[in-house]
Amino acid sequence: MPHRSSVPMSWRLKNSRYTLTGTKCSCGKLYMPPRAMCECGKDKLVPVTFGGKGTIVSYTEIHIAPAGFERQVPYNIALVKLDEGPVISGVVVDKNIKIGDHVRSIFRRLQVDGEGGLISYGFKFELEK
Ligand SMILES: [Zn+2]
Structure with a gap:
């Protein structure tokens, strides 16, 4: 099975160029540009628009x-x-x-x-x- 994990991230980065969309962790930390993993270790970040x-x-x-x-x-x-x-x-x-x-x-x-x-x-x- 091909490893496709880079696809969603590049899409998100592309998206961020147009809408100032970053990511948010459940711990409250915000990232712009978006990150897939929080420094707290969680990887369930959700998109957030600034x-x-x-x-x-x-x-x-x-x-x-x-x-x-x-x-x-x-x-x-x-x-x-x-x-x-x-x-x-x-x-x-x-x-x-x-x-x-x-x-x-x-x-x-x-x-x-x-x-x-x-x-x-x-x-x-x-x-x-
Ligand atoms: Zn976090």
Whole structure:
């Protein structure tokens, strides 16, 4: 029988790019990006959707971008502590940001793959005004 355990996890990771879906353990621990097993040892985690609002706890201005992102520099990547608790990283579309700013997630085109013309979408953050 083929071992297929990676399939549900990759599906969940893909899903998380569009809806900020993480996982939650019965012990109360939340994970974003989602994890299949909790640090408490349980593996019966259930999907949980986050509201997408949070606070910037750290950020870096990117001047040298990875392939596919060259036209977007400079841009900010921030660590955002979601209101629910987990800390995730993401691009902040605003230029002037500071630690403590409140942000919310938005869905934007992330990059265009030149060869195949594949467009990937995912979440970014913008300042809450
Ligand atoms: Zn747990």
